[in-house]
Amino acid sequence: MDMLTVDNINVYYGAIHAIKGISLSVEKGGITTLIGSNGAGKSTTLHTISGLLKPKTGTITFEGQDITGKPAHRIVGMGLSQVPEGRHVFANMTVMENLELGAYLRTDKEEINKDLTDVFTKFPRLLERKDQIAGTLSGGEQQMLAMGRALMSRPKLILLDEPSMGLAPLLVQEIFNIIKEINDSGTTVLLVEQNARMALSIADKAYVGNREHHPRRDRQGTADKRSRAESVFGRLIRKRPENN
Numbered sequence: 001m002d003m004l005t006v007d008n009i010n011v012y013y014g015a016i017h018a019i020k021g022i023s024l025s026v027e028k029g030g031i032t033t034l035i036g037s038n039g040a041g042k043s044t045t046l047h048t049i050s051g052l053l054k055p056k057t058g059t060i061t062f063e064g065q066d067i068t069g070k071p072a073h074r075i076v077g078m079g080l081s082q083v084p085e086g087r088h089v090f091a092n093m094t095v096m097e098n099l100e101l102g103a104y105l106r107t108d109k110e111e112i113n114k115d116l117t118d119v120f121t122k123f124p125r126l127l128e129r130k131d132q133i134a135g136t137l138s139g140g141e142q143q144m145l146a147m148g149r150a151l152m153s154r155p156k157l158i159l160l161d162e163p164s165m166g167l168a169p170l171l172v173q174e175i176f177n178i179i180k181e182i183n184d185s186g187t188t189v190l191l192v193e194q195n196a197r198m199a200l201s202i203a204d205k206a207y208v209g210n211r212e213h214h215p216r217r218d219r220q221g222t223a224d225k226r227s228r229a230e231s232v233f234g235r236l237i238r239k240r241p242e243n244n
């Protein structure tokens, strides 16, 4: 069953048409990955799903409900949480405060504590550093914190934007193992990656995105700097057989 469906969305940054008619679907319980080159529109797609950007046209459906254009906090409240590219932790707050903020929409104290224990089990390094200021964590630790914070909202679907970026190979392996664990414990995953090999090794389904240049020219014939990216995430490149 599809948990998330993105149907033919078009997204603009001002005059720049960043996403041209992307469609994709994410099956409940699985790991779906979007692989694409720089500027293909992967982050824009995730921001649009999580409500940070509004598509001009097209629809996004999550668990049977139309969430197109809904505010981001409502989408988080429905169980869809994004780990943005480049970690984005609250640098001046402690590890613990960052994690608590992840649960800000929740009131179920006991369950929050359970999830906190769970995050610390997945990421023992965060427990060791719970009182450390997040901005002083290493890049890999900040990635763990960003993932931990998203998990604190107890998402049904987690969107991960290039979690392996800039990490040493051993840590990349560790992060991918944790993504699998998160999925095994019941959270559906939509993973954006440039590390195609790693992403395909854990994904049930993958979309590939290409970038095409369409430099617009002014009357003098000079190329417009704001070249437009065109995305074709629509091509399914790999799918595991069912019941595997």
Ligand SMILES: Nc1ncnc2c1ncn2[C@@H]1O[C@H](COP(=O)(O)OP(=O)(O)OP(=O)(O)O)[C@@H](O)[C@H]1O
Pocket: 013, 016, 018, 036, 037, 038, 039, 040, 041, 042, 043, 044, 045, 085, 194, 227, 228, 229
């Ligand atoms: N805030 C913005 N204003 C204008 N254009 C933007 C903005 N953000 C992204 N773009 C443009 O939209 C296109 C898609 O960008 P996006 O960040 O979604 O790509 P990406 O696939 O995530 O790339 P990367 O792999 O480098 O992270 C690019 O051409 C980019 O320059």
Ligand SMILES: [Mg+2]
Pocket: 042, 043, 044, 085, 161
């Ligand atoms: Mg990106």
